[in-house]
Amino acid sequence: MEEAKATEFWLSKRSTMDQGEKRRVQDHEEFFRVIVEHSADAIIVVDRGGMVRFLNPAAEHLFGRTSEQMVGNAFGFPMAFGIPLELDILRPGQESRVAEMRVAEIAQHNETLLMANLRDITELVRLREELRTMALIDDLTGLNNRRGFSTLGEQQVKLADRAKRGMFLLFSDLDNLKWINDTFGHHEGDQALIETANILRETFRQSDVIARVGGDEFAVLAVEAYQDSGDILAARLQERLRTHNAQKNRRYKLSISVGLDYYDPTCPCSIDELLDRADRSMYEQKQKKRMQMRSLERGMWNKK
Amino acid sequence: MYTFLLYITGRRQKTLDLIETLKGFLTERFKDQYSLEIVDVLEDPRRAEEDMILATPTLVKSAPPPIRKIIGDFRNSQDLFALLNSADHT
Numbered sequence: 001m002e003e004a005k006a007t008e009f010w011l012s013k014r015s016t017m018d019q020g021e022k023r024r025v026q027d028h029e030e031f032f033r034v035i036v037e038h039s040a041d042a043i044i045v046v047d048r049g050g051m052v053r054f055l056n057p058a059a060e061h062l063f064g065r066t067s068e069q070m071v072g073n074a075f076g077f078p079m080a081f082g083i084p085l086e087l088d089i090l091r092p093g094q095e096s097r098v099a100e101m102r103v104a105e106i107a108q109h110n111e112t113l114l115m116a117n118l119r120d121i122t123e124l125v126r127l128r129e130e131l132r133t134m135a136l137i138d139d140l141t142g143l144n145n146r147r148g149f150s151t152l153g154e155q156q157v158k159l160a161d162r163a164k165r166g167m168f169l170l171f172s173d174l175d176n177l178k179w180i181n182d183t184f185g186h187h188e189g190d191q192a193l194i195e196t197a198n199i200l201r202e203t204f205r206q207s208d209v210i211a212r213v214g215g216d217e218f219a220v221l222a223v224e225a226y227q228d229s230g231d232i233l234a235a236r237l238q239e240r241l242r243t244h245n246a247q248k249n250r251r252y253k254l255s256i257s258v259g260l261d262y263y264d265p266t267c268p269c270s271i272d273e274l275l276d277r278a279d280r281s282m283y284e285q286k287q288k289k290r291m292q293m294r295s296l297e298r299g300m301w302n303k304k
Numbered sequence: 305m306y307t308f309l310l311y312i313t314g315r316r317q318k319t320l321d322l323i324e325t326l327k328g329f330l331t332e333r334f335k336d337q338y339s340l341e342i343v344d345v346l347e348d349p350r351r352a353e354e355d356m357i358l359a360t361p362t363l364v365k366s367a368p369p370p371i372r373k374i375i376g377d378f379r380n381s382q383d384l385f386a387l388l389n390s391a392d393h394t
Contacts, residue, residue: 050375063358070358073356073358075358075375076373077372077387078374078375079384085376087361087375088359088361090360092353096313099359152317155321159321159325163324
């Protein structure tokens with residue numbers, strides 16, 4: 001607003017000034033015009049209706065459009081003033097760019113206008129995404145790693161609380177990974193983990209959070225799930241696994257143990273607590289599997 | 305009935321969160337008296353060009369009149385509703 005006051009001051013002063021003063025003001029105006037025209041940052045001035053009034057050459061370059069194409073058209077009313085907003089800039093026939101926009105109010109001839117400064121941060125965002133990917137993605141399977149799961153999971157918990165919707169956490173463990181490694185080698189062990197990851201991708205939706213959270217452990221946060229849909233999710237996974245194992249020329253069958261826990265938005269908890277509960281549930285299932293296997297082996301022994 | 309269009313670029317996690325947040329805000333405010341259409345400009349670039357969308361995210365309230373066009377990420381529902389109802393903004 002200080003800048004706006006200064007502009008008003010110059011305009012009111014101009015009407016009463018002599019030739020010398022007018023010349024100095026013109027020089028000042030020319031000076032500021034040159035600064036705006038040579039600014040590396042894009043500058044767009046819009047009115048209270050979000051209509052474009054002015055843009056500098058850097059803005060023409062950023063938007064891939066001329067002043068004639070943009071002035072008088074709706075840019076939109078900025079969501080916030082003073083704080084940076086990240087935007088994808090759409091350019092006709094060209095790749096979009098990412099810009100950081102800051103908006104300030106300016107007063108001109110008793111009218112309040114909005115001045116948006118936009119800085120191209122496309123490269124910065126690309127590097128940021130690359131770093132984030134390196135830190136949050138499991139190299140072998142391409143799924144989220146444990147940190148990625150916690151980060152995305154916590155975001156989903158907040159969204160679920162706000163929307164009052166439930167979620168399911170499915171904790172799964174690839175059975176007999178050690179046996180696969182010992183019998184067929186580590187390359188085959190890695191392959192089994194990749195196949196498990198692919199089965200999870202095929203079973204769940206893109207909006208679900210799927211991760212490899214440990215050596216042979218995987219977790220899936222199925223968002224938008226109802227309290228009674230846990231068994232359906234587990235059954236869908238086992239069905240997908242059966243189809244996978246039915247393929248010809250397989251040297252062994254993949255087996256996955258599963259534990260489930262429901263996230264109830266009326267009883268909030270952290271993503272790590274939910275993960276622990278589903279882990280315990282999976283451990284119980286694994287124990288039952290072992291007991292069944294032992295009694296089956298005993299039965300076969302007795303028959304002999 | 306309120307009609308909204310949200311223009312986005314791709315479906316990154318940040319954008320999915322934005323959609324989720326917006327749906328929460330709209331449901332809280334308008335119950336089931338609204339419709340929200342999502343336009344991904346990567347899938348439908350011509351639509352964005354025809355509608356003169358210069359950047360995303362852009363939220364357009366197309367009905368009831370007057371049309372409102374809001375640009376930028378909206379995290380604060382109070383700000384969003386104030387802008388949708390603002391008398392200055394036509």
